[in-house]
Amino acid sequence: MESEKSGEGGLLPELCDWCGAIVTDGTETYGMVPDSSVVHVSNPMCDGQRLLTACGREHLVALQEQYRRRPFVEEELWAGKIYRAVECDPEGLSAESLTDATGLSLEQIERCMAWLKVQVRRLREE
Numbered sequence: 001m002e003s004e005k006s007g008e009g010g011l012l013p014e015l016c017d018w019c020g021a022i023v024t025d026g027t028e029t030y031g032m033v034p035d036s037s038v039v040h041v042s043n044p045m046c047d048g049q050r051l052l053t054a055c056g057r058e059h060l061v062a063l064q065e066q067y068r069r070r071p072f073v074e075e076e077l078w079a080g081k082i083y084r085a086v087e088c089d090p091e092g093l094s095a096e097s098l099t100d101a102t103g104l105s106l107e108q109i110e111r112c113m114a115w116l117k118v119q120v121r122r123l124r125e126e
Contacts, residue, residue: 016055018063028053029060033067039080044103048077075115078108 014028015021031052040046050067054060085093085101099106 014053016059017052018054018059021055023053023055028055029057030054031060031064033064034072035067035070036072036074036077037080039077039084041084044081047081048072073115074108075112078102078104078112079116082109082112 013022013024016023016028031054032049033052034048035050036048038046038048038050052060052063052067054063081102081104082098085098089097089101093101095106095109098104098109102109104112
């Protein structure tokens with residue numbers, strides 16, 4: 001995967017997601033991991049997948065292991081999908097429009113809302 005070009009015609013440096021090292025020589029390593037907190041801004045096919053950047057194979061493996069231990073919570077992913085749909089249509093969506101915009105069923109939306117209520121309650125208690 002290629003980095004974005006800078007204004008001077010060179011490549012912008014990448015940062016290692018593990019150690020924060022700046023990689024300027026093109027030796028960065030990329031990987032994808034499941035992550036229910038990721039919702040792509042415009043492409044639902046990329047939802048639930050996090051792109052990792054590392055300064056080398058060892059740090060990429062460490063990052064992948066870290067994400068393997070993180071639970072994939074469907075309701076968290078669904079919340080992101082709902083948020084994206086609402087952001088795209090802030091006037092408001094009917095239940096049918098929301099299911100069309102998110103690809104979720106009404107049952108999934110209801111489960112997501114129940115999960116969100118628990119999260120808000122938990123945050124208030126902390």
